[in-house]
Amino acid sequence: MRLEGLSINLATVREQWDMPQAVEACLKLGITAIAPWRDQVAKIGLAEATRIVRDNKLRVTGLCRGGMFPAADAARRTAAIEDNMRAVDEAAELGADCLVLVVGGLPEGSRDIAAARGMVADSIATILPHARASGVPLAIEPLHPMYAADRACINTLRQALDLAEVLGNGIGVAVDVYHVWWDPEVHSQIARAGKTKRILAHHICDWLVPTRDMLLDRGMMGDGVIDLLTIRRSIESAGFDGPQEVEIFSAQKWWRRPGEEVLRTCVDRFRTVC
């Protein structure tokens, strides 16, 4: 029995399982879409990861992640681009729907966020031809503004789409409710993204009140304040029909529970509140 419309980002169970274990547990629940991280792929090797995907006819809703472009010197910027070229190759081999880009924040010692944003644009422009040739759409994931300094200086859908439209074909956005739910323009920008088919992924989790850790305290769908259904409707109305991908970083709660319980809870919540 296949469970349509749900994908599990394997970060959600990264403390419990490696990729083969996570895939096996997903399949038992009928989940046939996943999004692995590069370190999870590397641990077993790209060939084995690809075999697992193909043998089980898995949909890979994204490979996490490329990006981290801004750097304090040319050597590091070049290294980041080379690493992203490899990430494109890995995403192509896995047949991923997209390569998710967490674009990076300020370089060490910098206060110039405009310059960092310029480096991001230049770097993506550099890897985009290879991504197009490889058939790998690049998904800029605007991260919540609280990550602007250290993880991603692209912080709104408007900003991500402005950049994507300048860059042309082969590039869009990953819409993660955690990062964009607060944005007064979230619905209008989702609609805008739909018009040029730039929605490449739909990530879900929830925003907890209070949030006790800026990185590792994401909530299970339904446990927080995000209006998941309304955002889902906007995304579907904009023409995206891919699975909702659960991505939860939760050091104190979900990473400490048995993986089966986490997955069963994802399925329950997917059916009731998403």
Add this chain to the structure above:
Amino acid sequence: MRLEGLSINLATVREQWDMPQAVEACLKLGITAIAPWRDQVAKIGLAEATRIVRDNKLRVTGLCRGGMFPAADAARRTAAIEDNMRAVDEAAELGADCLVLVVGGLPEGSRDIAAARGMVADSIATILPHARASGVPLAIEPLHPMYAADRACINTLRQALDLAEVLGNGIGVAVDVYHVWWDPEVHSQIARAGKTKRILAHHICDWLVPTRDMLLDRGMMGDGVIDLLTIRRSIESAGFDGPQEVEIFSAQKWWRRPGEEVLRTCVDRFRTVC
């Protein structure tokens, strides 16, 4: 010797001093502008607080704070409005440049941020005539999006200015670098605010990397990643010539240092990095 251009928001030294002590320490350093919080005023009484302001010819760059409008029922919404009416009266008595509004987040149990924003607009419209009649400009302070759920559902300058322009005269924005530094539109929206004279306050501190607490880990100017000088230039170019007001909530660092050291550091940093 007066130190022009610097105001101290008394939250910066709230753990060390009450309002009279803080004012005395400010005056010793030539600081003649302050922004008290309502609880600090209430502790000594509005009449005494007003006497201190007048006797020392202090500029009050703002009274913190009104707002917290969205509520789960009509009785609480009414109570919030009545409390804001009193806040207007207090700001008028103190001769404050503005009443700062931290507008409030989602009501208990709600996931409807659009409704909360509607309540904010309606509530401000309700208190605005009294504020105008009292000569107290209302300053909407857009808070960082990480506070959207629990403190303020107005999260960008664009959003605050859209609302202010609908509401008309007597209302503007408080620009706090901590909340807006990440915004790709920060400079364009500051320029927009200047055109209709809606910049009512300029708050400074810094964004630390890493930030260890979402509420109480603000940095001293120069210790973080905010490009304070560039934002200051934008604000000055937009026509605002009031003092920069230092507002630092720092449970682990600055609230534990002697108040004199905190103020001296504020003065030093004001002279060197702001």
